[in-house]
Amino acid sequence: MPGTHHSNQIGELVAVLVALQSINPQTPIKFITDSKYVINGLTTHLSSWEDSGWIEVSNAPLFKAIAYHLRRRPTPTTFQWVKGHSGVEGNEKADQLAQSGATKADVDEVDLYVPRNFDIQGAKLSLITQQLAYRALMADTHLKYNRQTLCLLSITRAAIENLTTTLETDETIWKSCRHKDITKKIQMFIYKTLNNAYKLGEFWLQIPTFEQRARCSACGELSESMEHILVQCNNLARKKIWSMVRTIWPRKYGPWPEPSIGLILGCGALSLPQNPQNRDSDNENRNATKIAKGPSRLLRILLSESAYLIWTVRCERAIKGQTHTTENITSRWANTINRRLQLDRAIAARTERSSKAITLVAQTWADIIKIDTNNTTQQNNDEWVTTLEVLVGIKLPRPSQTEETR
Template sequence: MGANRGRNNLRTPKIVYTDGSCTNNGKLNSRCGSGVWFGHDHPDNLALRIGGTAGTNQIGEIAAIVATLQHTDEIVPLRFRTDSESVMKGLTENLEDWENRGWIGVANAEYFQAAAYQMRIKSATVTFQWVKGHSGNAGNDGADEQADRGARKNRPDRIDLYIPPEWRLTGAKLATITQSIAYRGIRLDEEKKHPDGRSGPKAQLDRARDALESFTGYQETNETLWKGINCTDIRKNIQTFLYRAYQQSYKLGEFWIQTPMNERAVCGVCNDPVESLEHILLECESDARDIIWTMARDLWPHGDDTWPDLSLGIILATGNLVIEDQHPTNEERGKKRRQGPTRLLKILISESAHLIWVLRCERAIAGKVHTRAEIQRRWTRKINDRISIDRLSARLTPRKGKQQKPTYETWKGTLEDEDQAAELWANAKEVLVGIRKPRVPP
């Protein structure tokens, strides 16, 4: 696959392998490196540390290409060999389309733009060839080692991403723009003007980020926190609840203090003078809060060290929660995720928090009184509904084995009479499956 950005050159192209390496990929506390390998002990080999926050493997890969183009004579043709198909296609097949849309919505656009500029000012050819990673290829392994070495450097290297104004393409072509692209462009402009949003969302994002770092060790970006709301393990109505909680759009406590109806600021259960979402979900003396969190914690079958200290930040960031294998190496971090426990944790916390909120609204708005037995039944029914949805998905998915595995792993250790249940209970219509009865506070 080629990208001829200059005059054809008959000289044999110089082979160069590039790779990117990143620990805590995409997190604020990531360490990103770029590796360039021409040969054993070659003087042009590079091991670079990429600065900035939220580094990724892709950024490391593109930065390696940019650095190589900048450090190689423009008359020397190059053939890049990379194990990143997304980078290779981005600089060949997708480049024209991305430029036509003004780079709107393109991840790592500034790196791709810099690479495209460097290719165009060369007078020799630049081509790309995909190689399989971690397959014993000496060049690929050499670039990978260089990238790891770069990521471990104490100080970042300077990566020149400058593009002269006359080469910088801005805005999308009217002939190619769509309503979706236009909307994303407007939204990106607004984000540049107000990168942190309103003070409310910023405070909630910081709260979620701090809670996650305490539990997972990762510093998530605002982007990944917003994306976490749309996690497929969280039901749509609960996604809406979490989004509004981030935006602080519920009329609670402080909202009512300066109004004629200031009595609404007080919690109707424990008379806390300023009712807040955090108070409702985690602090109030209500039966709903006490019973639901006790049942959720008791159903959790994976030990105390994997159940987080509950806080509003943890609830907001439910979609970003991760349970990893114990004691992962730096290379394994983020890759050895325990899919079943991770998914169950997201379900238990999101469903429990949402039910506490729903019961509070029924009490405060409709004046409904909930007995302790009713609260227990409501929570049990919500969790059993999630099992039923998983079973239905497993039966309707053509590749049943692949779909059933996460279902079994999610609910392992939570079911009533699990040892006696049918081996393929997720796909057995005649088998009734539900959670075991959790402990209830007296």
Template sequence: MNNGKADAQAGSGIFIRTDNPMNRAIRIPGPDQSNQIGELVAVIIALQNAPAFAPITFITDSMYVIEGLTIHLGSWEDRGWVGVENSRFFKAAAYHLRYRSATTDFKWVKGHNGDPGNEAADKLAREGALKLHPDALNLAVPTYQAIRNTKADKHPPRRSASTNLARIQAGLEELTEHPETIPQLWLQCRNTNLRPLVRQFLYKAIQHAYRVGDFWMPIPGYEERAICPFCRDSSDNLDHILLECESPARKIIWLLAADLWPDLYGPWPSINFGTVLGCGKLSTHLPNPPDQREQAPRPDSPSDNPDTPRPHPGASRLLQILISESMYLIWVLRCERVIQQQTHGPKSIASRWTNAMNRRLHIDRITACKIKRTPKETTKVTVTWKGTLKNESTLPPDWASHPEVLVGIRPPRTPTQWRLQAIPRAPHSPAPAGGRA
């Protein structure tokens, strides 16, 4: 009413459906009275009262609200809301939008054009503007840190995640002799040495998010899914799938990973569940005299003591790639075997693993010579794959920076270890179990 005048009196209308208890006629409080504020307040109050998990579609005739909360919001925040009219209302609306876990959509309709919902909302807005007393309106927006603290208080770490993190700490300390902090273990899920799909798998595995093994035990009628369909005497938990299962895929893949590990880096390390899930933080050093170790770059030196073995960047990165790619392929083949009822022969398993390694090598080369194009990136690729390539002695020294040069990993040195393994069948065909590749 009287929009733009000193005696303006604004109202907001929220219409869901006839006789819905969330329908509201609101009188805007405070000195700021305009149609635009009335439209923003309707969005704010609707977001405050609607469940955060329920999808919402706002149908409004206000392009001002729609464009402000979708197109312009990012630029307004980037400039610190300087010069933005009605900024405190937009801030409140943006905060409640981001707090929601479900989708929120906006749909524009032409105003005063016979749309039943729009006409009903306008009627409620006029009714609100005529109310004798203004309604209470909460525009408080917690700071970002306060939001993080609030969510941390409401959602403490999962007990299963805490258990996995403790196992990762113990496994890494046993292998590298250096303890890792919990924040660092979460950050390793962002390690760019690992492919995005592998990083996602690591995060979900640490959170115990996959429906395997003991997850099924308390559910009546699904107890059999908790047992490994291949071994038949063990729970099909993730540690069993990756490191203990008698399936040929698991055995062959770890044999191939150990076989590709260059002799110059020493023996293949003894791995456990903690080191597998913490593969993004693995490091190793050359078992050579100190004068040879000094030749390698030392970006992550743990000590200034020259006698302290220093992680070798190429060996450490190769170890992270071998373990992460092998771990993920074991999981993928397990899902294909259990869920899709596929059968994998030894040659098929070896071919899948070789293709995964060659794909990872190809990604490294493309990154070095077409995306980043720096000598540092080329050197990183060269030192990572040293000792693993087919006919490496005949390759040009700058093979990493020339994608036209055909490069692939060498074949296994002891192929009979996996080729001669028979494929025993499970006692009976199991029901499809949970988990997803």
């Protein structure tokens, strides 16, 4: 299929286009598909997309070509939606062919030609807004990333694919930096790290009399990097924080994924299946499984908050010369996670919050908290989420007397 990002949806669009190009225009066609994306795009959204000049519309060249061939046909063309994976033989075979097309190594030549008199250019002046015009300008702006950023994007993409089997685009990775489950200051931290904006390691080697700043102040590593700080350094604080995260992670969610720079930078795009066993199954089965919203959200919070705390502690040590004891690190990490928990509860306690939002908070934290019900006569199900009078906090992992912190 054309393009660099392939999916079943694109495969079905290509199938519709090739069918329209191959079948005699005098012959009526009925398309049966489980893709609401294809049907809605060619019926409900088509006129509005044309009026807006196709600004920020994914797969616009394919939709344009299909619309051209639909309009030049004198005979009826109809679309019927069927439920996916419901045993409809034709639909099942079509899904398999679409998946095969998405995973092909060789790119097929697809004719996307649209005559000029059919190709509507620009957006309608009567409908354009400042927001739409700004998006059009941004869409035509092509940024050039430096070598380090391209490398980090590739590492992040591979780490996400290894855990979720989903191959994310650069655009998705950048958008995941602003995921709502990540606090604003950590969003900025991840964004700046992806842009290689922090002055670390090799940066100081180019400045006379400051070469010593390139070394890690904890272990003496010659060229300090963000990856070294977050996942490689032998510093006690880093080891202790990840050890506590590993210990508090509920076993029923599957094994704790070993932190890497890619997982940390791509934490906003991570998701876990409802059945932990599906994490080790083949790609097709894993893509068909439902997402466990609570565990996925907990994973994003633990990764982002813990990584940012490691960075904060490193800056205090390297810049301010502070030292940190095991007790201090344990207390700060517990306070950090507890603040996120209490923030979730405070937001969920607002009267306009839906039951789904309350359930999501409960699913996120229920397996790692302890509840003090001494001051309450009754505590049912998820009542602790919105009853702020109830004392709730995470269960701190008990220090091991035999196992050395890893």
